[in-house]
Amino acid sequence: MVEQAVRPIVEAMLSHIPSGWTEAVMYARAGRHGSSVTGGYSPRRSGRHAGLPSPHEHLMALGEMLREEHGWEPASLEIRCRPTGEYRLVAFHDAITQVTGDGGFQVVLDPEYELPQPGLRQEPGTAAAAGDPELAVARFRRYLERRAEILGRPEQLPPPATEAAIQAAEQQLGHRIPADLRALYLLADGDRDHYLFPGNAWLSVASMAGEHLEWGAAQRPWYGWDLEWNAVVLDTVPADTVRRCGGHPGWLRFGSGEDGNFLAVDMAPARAGRPGQVIRTGRDYDEGPVYVTDSVTSLLGRCLELLEQGAYSVHGEHLYLEEPGAEHETQEIIGGNVPEEVPPTLQALHVNDVTGPVDLAPLTAAPRLRKLHLNRATTADITPVRELPVESLRVGLDGGDLSPLAGHAHLASLGLTTTAPVDLAPLRTAPQLRGLDLSGAERADVAVLAELPSLRYLALTLDQWSALLDKAGAPPALAAARLAGEEVTLDDALAWAARLGLDTDGALRLAGSLRE
Helix, strand or coil: HHHHHHHHHHHHHCCCCCCCCCCCEEEEEECCCEEEEEEEECCCCCCCCCCCCCHHHHHHHHHHHHHHCCCCEEECEEECCCCCCEEEEEEECCCCCCCCCCCCCCCCCECCCCCCCCHHHHHCCCCCCCCCCCHHHHHHHHHHHHHHHHCCCEEECCCCCCCHHHHHHHHCCCCCCCCHHHHHHHCCCCCCCCCEEEEEEEEEHHHHHHHHHHHCCCCCCCCCCCHHCCCCCCCCCCCCCCCCCCCCEEEEHHHHHHHCEEEEEECCCCCCCCCEEEEEEEECCCCCCEEEEHHHHHHHHHHHHHHCCEEEEEEEEEEEEEECCCCCCCCCEEEEECCCCCCCCEEEEEECCCCCCCCHHHHHHCCCCCCCEEEEEECCCCCCHHHHCHHHHHHHHCCCCHHCCCCCCCCCEEEEECCCCCCCHHHHCCCCCEEEEEEECCCCCHHHHHHHHCCCCCEHHHHHHHHHHHHHCCCCCCEEEEEEEECCHHHHHHHHHCCCCCCCCCCCCEECCCCC
C-alpha cells in the first residue's frame, strides 16, 4: 500500500529533472493540515534549473496512509531517487524534522517544554491605575459629538452592556476590566466596527472575552525550536513598563485591527507600568508589545487631539483616525558594520557580511542591547559583551576566547563559529544559558557541554555529536536538538536521535524501482 502511494511522488520528481543530475532528494511533511516540500537535485548548479515539484495530493494520500498504519500525524519523509528510477523512502513521525535553510534535522525530546518568556521574571508594577472613569466618560461623549459634527450625523453604537454581561466577561477574563474601560461599556457595548480607536474596532465585552479564551492564556505563539531557541523579546519604550512577553494572560484585548493585531489593557504591568495601561500586541508583535499610553482615559484624550488636528479621513459613512508617524527611538539596526555612534536605545544589532574583524567596543554605549548577531562576520574580542545585557549572541570568533562570557547573567543563547580551537569552559558559569549552536565551531572540546544542566537546545555536527555522546553523554535537560549539516540523511538523524533516547525502532524504510 505504502509503495503504491510513493510511486507517483517519485514519478513527479523524475518529471522535473534538470540535465546532468545524479540524485534527487525530497524532504516532506504530510498530515491533516497540509504538506510541505524542500530538497533538490544534485549536483547543484548555479543559475536557473528545475526545482522539486510539490505533489500535494500524492503527499496527502501518503500522509493519510501513514497516519492510519502508524499513527503518525504529521509524518516526516525523505525520498531519494536516481535516474534509473530506483528510489528509497524513509519515514517517521514529526518528532524528527528536516530543518530548512540551515540544513540538517531537528529532534524534539520534550514536546511539552517551551522556553519561558523573560517578562515572567520581571518585577511587577505597584503603581495605581491612571484611568479616571468620570473623565473617560466625559471624553468619550465629547469624542462622539465631534465625530458627529464632522460626519453630519451621530454614529449608531450598540446599546450598553449590562452589568451581568460585564461580570460574566470578567469571570472569563480572570481580571476585572479597568474602571475607565468598564465605564465605557456601560455606555455602549463596543462600536460595531466604527473604528473609534486609532486603527482598531472596539470589541464588545463578549468578543473581548472570546479573544481572551482563544489567545489570552498563551505567552506567545510557539514557532518551533529552530526559530525559538535564540528568539528575543525586546523591551518597550518607556523601558520596563510592559512585560517582555509576546503575549500574556493579563493582556485584555479590547480593540481589534482585524488583522491579528490588537489594542489591549495591561493588567500585569512591569515595574514602571500601571494597571490598565494600553498596549499593542498580536501577530506583528512577537518581538515585544508596544506601549501606547497609561490608560484608556488618556487614549480618548489622544483621539480628541487627533480630531482637533484634522488627523482623520472620511470614507463613505465611516471616519478613521490617522495617527501621524512618530519619531521612534532606534531599537534595531540591520546590516553593515557596528556604527561609529551607537544609539543608547539600541536593543538589537545584526552585523552582516563584513570583511575583516568587527570592533565591538562602540557597543558599550548601548546599555540595553539584548541581541547581537554577527552574520558572516567575525570579531577577535567579545570583551564588550561582558557588561551588556545581551541574551542572544551569534558570533564568529577569529581567535580570541569565551572568557568574557563567564558568569554572564543574561546570556540565554549562543551561536558560535570559530577559526581556531576555543575553550568552552566559561559557558559552565552562564546561569541563563538555554540554547547553543556550535556546529560552526569544529575545533572545540564539546565534552564540557554535558556539564550544562540548564541547556535545553543544542546544535552540533554529526562528528561533534559523536564526540560528545561517546565521551560524556548529552546535557541532562535537553528538550530539543539539531543535527547540523547539509549532507546528513534521515537515517543519520534516526540513529542520532536513538542515542539521545528517542525510540526510533518504528521508522519505516522502503526501497523500490519504477521499472519493477
